[in-house]
Amino acid sequence: MGLLTIIRKNRRKEREMRILFLGLDNAGKTTILKRLNGEDIMAVSPTLGFNIKTFVHEGYTLNIWDVGGQRTLRPYWRNYFEQTDAIVWVVDSGDRLRMEDCKQELHTLLQEDRLAGASLLVFANKQDIRGAMASAEIRTALDLDGIKSHQWSIMSCSAVTGHNILEGINWVVEDVAGRIYYGATSGSAPILAQPPPLAQQFTA
Ligand SMILES: Nc1nc2c(ncn2[C@@H]2O[C@H](COP(=O)(O)OP(=O)(O)OP(=O)(O)O)[C@@H](O)[C@H]2O)c(=O)[nH]1
Numbered sequence: 156m157g158l159l160t161i162i163r164k165n166r167r168k169e170r171e172m173r174i175l176f177l178g179l180d181n182a183g184k185t186t187i188l189k190r191l192n193g194e195d196i197m198a199v200s201p202t203l204g205f206n207i208k209t210f211v212h213e214g215y216t217l218n219i220w221d222v223g224g225q226r227t228l229r230p231y232w233r234n235y236f237e238q239t240d241a242i243v244w245v246v247d248s249g250d251r252l253r254m255e256d257c258k259q260e261l262h263t264l265l266q267e268d269r270l271a272g273a274s275l276l277v278f279a280n281k282q283d284i285r286g287a288m289a290s291a292e293i294r295t296a297l298d299l300d301g302i303k304s305h306q307w308s309i310m311s312c313s314a315v316t317g318h319n320i321l322e323g324i325n326w327v328v329e330d331v332a333g334r335i336y337y338g339a340t341s342g343s344a345p346i347l348a349q350p351p352p353l354a355q356q357f358t359a
């Protein structure tokens with residue numbers, strides 16, 4: 156039995172998922188996580204390294220890695236790729252000027268071998284900002300339809316209002332669970348048959 160098979164079996168037993176939050180700086184990655192964790196979202200500052208948050212959600216332990224997105228930090232993203240089950244790519248929907256940069260970074264990321272097979276959720280964040288790009292517009296701007304290597308979805312959201320944050324996390328958990336935990340064993344159908352409760356301390 157190969158090492159990867161053993162690791163996969165153990166993780167399946169422990170019902171763990173590793174989720175990587177990436178995106179350009181100022182996109183709102185840390186704010187989304189603070190919102191999920193019920194923390195004060197006014198007290199965020201740019202991430203210069205990384206944060207890890209662990210949530211138990213729908214019986215799965217989610218290990219979420221939130222890595223700083225400043226240009227000088229992006230070369231370090233690769234240090235976090237190992238065993239990633241899902242990527243959450245956070246976009247500042249009000250930042251039209253950097254949408255091309257955002258697209259380039261995303262498509263470069265997806266070429267990484269170690270991320271092959273990871274689910275991809277694009278969070279079109281900051282929808283509460285006037286003039287924010289709609290998710291359909293961002294889908295085109297980031298050429299999401301050109302992505303054939305990963306299962307992906309895009310969801311508009313706002314870390315400030317809480318809109319769709321949990322729905323996005325649900326999609327990630329369902330997609331990963333369907334692939335790793337169920338697909339490989341029984342191939343059974345819907346994973347989250349009932350809408351899950353809000354993540355423990357989440358307040359909308
Ligand atoms: N209006 C609005 N502002 C937001 C939203 N989410 C985040 N922000 C603000 O955007 C700024 C950047 O948020 P962060 O969470 O630090 O962004 P980040 O992606 O973690 O940035 P780095 O750590 O530098 O990679 C902060 O001033 C947040 O208050 C949102 O949904 N709406």
Ligand SMILES: [Mg+2]
Nearest residue numbers: 184185201202
């Ligand atoms: Mg941050």
